[in-house]
Amino acid sequence: MKEIYQQLGIDERVFAYGQQFEEKLKERFQQIDQTAEYNQLKVIKAMQMHKVSAECFMGSNGYGYNDLGRDTLEEVYAECFRGEAALVRPQITCGTHALALALLSNLRPGDELLSPVGKPYDTLEEVIGIRPSDGSLAEYGISYRQVDLLADGGFDYENIKKAIHEKTKLVTIQRSKGYQTRPTFSVAQIGELISFIKNIKPDIICMVDNCYGEFVEKKEPLEVGADMMVGSLIKNPGGGLAPIGGYIVGKKECVDHAAYRLTSPGLGKEVGASLGVIQSFYQGLFLAPTVTAAALKSAIFAANIYESLGFPVIPNSWESRHDIIQAVTLKSKEALIAFCKGIQAAAPVDSHVVPEPWAMPGYDDEVIMAAGAFVQGSSIELSADGPLREPFAVYFQGGLTWYHGKLGILMSLQKLYEAGLVNL
Numbered sequence: 001m002k003e004i005y006q007q008l009g010i011d012e013r014v015f016a017y018g019q020q021f022e023e024k025l026k027e028r029f030q031q032i033d034q035t036a037e038y039n040q041l042k043v044i045k046a047m048q049m050h051k052v053s054a055e056c057f058m059g060s061n062g063y064g065y066n067d068l069g070r071d072t073l074e075e076v077y078a079e080c081f082r083g084e085a086a087l088v089r090p091q092i093t094c095g096t097h098a099l100a101l102a103l104l105s106n107l108r109p110g111d112e113l114l115s116p117v118g119k120p121y122d123t124l125e126e127v128i129g130i131r132p133s134d135g136s137l138a139e140y141g142i143s144y145r146q147v148d149l150l151a152d153g154g155f156d157y158e159n160i161k162k163a164i165h166e167k168t169k170l171v172t173i174q175r176s177k178g179y180q181t182r183p184t185f186s187v188a189q190i191g192e193l194i195s196f197i198k199n200i201k202p203d204i205i206c207m208v209d210n211c212y213g214e215f216v217e218k219k220e221p222l223e224v225g226a227d228m229m230v231g232s233l234i235k236n237p238g239g240g241l242a243p244i245g246g247y248i249v250g251k252k253e254c255v256d257h258a259a260y261r262l263t264s265p266g267l268g269k270e271v272g273a274s275l276g277v278i279q280s281f282y283q284g285l286f287l288a289p290t291v292t293a294a295a296l297k298s299a300i301f302a303a304n305i306y307e308s309l310g311f312p313v314i315p316n317s318w319e320s321r322h323d324i325i326q327a328v329t330l331k332s333k334e335a336l337i338a339f340c341k342g343i344q345a346a347a348p349v350d351s352h353v354v355p356e357p358w359a360m361p362g363y364d365d366e367v368i369m370a371a372g373a374f375v376q377g378s379s380i381e382l383s384a385d386g387p388l389r390e391p392f393a394v395y396f397q398g399g400l401t402w403y404h405g406k407l408g409i410l411m412s413l414q415k416l417y418e419a420g421l422v423n424l
């Protein structure tokens with residue numbers, strides 16, 4: 001084993017350093033495998049119940065009327081995630097699009113949107129109109145209110161109660177911390193928040209931004225009272241195979257609203273050809289539980305290694321996980337660059353490319369990104385990025401297989417070691 005790692009550029013010393021953590025994490029990895037096993041069976045059961053067959057993979061073109069594969073896949077998603085209906089489409093271009101669709105279709109002028117979990121994901125600021133933007137909810141006369149989390153990351157129930165009034169139509173709950181430092185919520189915590197809100201106003205639509213959360217736990221947000229959950233297919237549920245796409249699952253009425261907005265009033269779910277991508281949606285969903293487990297193991301492995309070397313990590317080495325993102329504070333520009341170079345060098349695609357910090361639209365500081373992915377921008381594949389500013393934190397996620405995740409992290413450590421930035 002040592003030799004093959006050496007052939008890939010990992011020193012004996014770096015390899016040995018990693019091995020001790022793998023030993024230590026055995027029990028934890030077993031628990032992750034158990035969740036994956038449960039979720040794998042959940043997916044298979046849904047596919048069997050809805051009689052997935054070879055005809056489902058044929059795809060359609062043009063209007064896409066009577067697309068058996070598309071319609072059956074939506075039934076499978078609804079079953080698997082415990083919704084009444086689902087919209088799972090290649091015409092939904094990304095996670096932000098899926099979220100915008102869910103919001104713009106379920107809110108009407110005069111309604112108010114509430115985020116009881118603080119600031120939403122960056123790209124949603126323009127969807128909502130927190131930052132003025134063409135076509136935002138604000139332009140349509142939909143107001144927005146936000147209740148920040150308490151200093152300890154908990155829900156501010158008192159102010160949430162005060163923020164709910166007769167116009168509050170929809171509540172958006174972001175499960176993953178995204179690129180913030182607050183904790184990611186467990187499905188159980190999300191359930192408590194939803195019960196509290198529904199107790200005050202039962203007809204509020206509770207939407208969960210489920211990006212990066214799918215299959216991390218045995219339960220998903222619809223099982224604890226959410227009306228809609230929304231995500232991207234180039235994250236967890238696409239299993240690394242879906243080349244594009246987003247989903248909305250939940251109450252039939254909410255999903256129908258979204259379908260009429262995605263295509264057209266009167267047409268809804270009836271149109272939208274699945275073209276040639278539908279088989280990858282099925283196969284990706286089938287693989288998603290084990291792919292998510294691989295990404296989780298990689299994140300935990302990274303947290304353990306870097307925490308032991310004195311770098312602050314969020315989440316830390318032992319806390320429970322509710323999404324696949326790992327932040328590591330590398331404390332210097334040199335370490336951040338070395339880390340990203342390691343992740344890139346371990347990739348199956350573009351390993352010969354060396355990432356460099358660069359100015360990016362929408363960012364004040366230069367950003368460095370490492371990704372050698374089969375699907376462009378896929379963040380269920382091993383990837384890392386970070387802005388070049390204090391405290392030089394890298395956000396690391398993905399790994400289609402645990403062995404690739406492990407190689408990536410060892411390679412990042414190798415680069416830091418070679419540059420004399422860590423002592424092993």
Ligand SMILES: *Cc1c(COP(=O)(O)O)cnc(C)c1O
Pocket residue numbers: 094095096097121123174175176177178209211212232
């Ligand atoms: C990734 C992500 C989004 C947006 O998804 P894109 O596919 O990048 O548009 C929204 N919310 C959260 C929490 C995310 O992680």
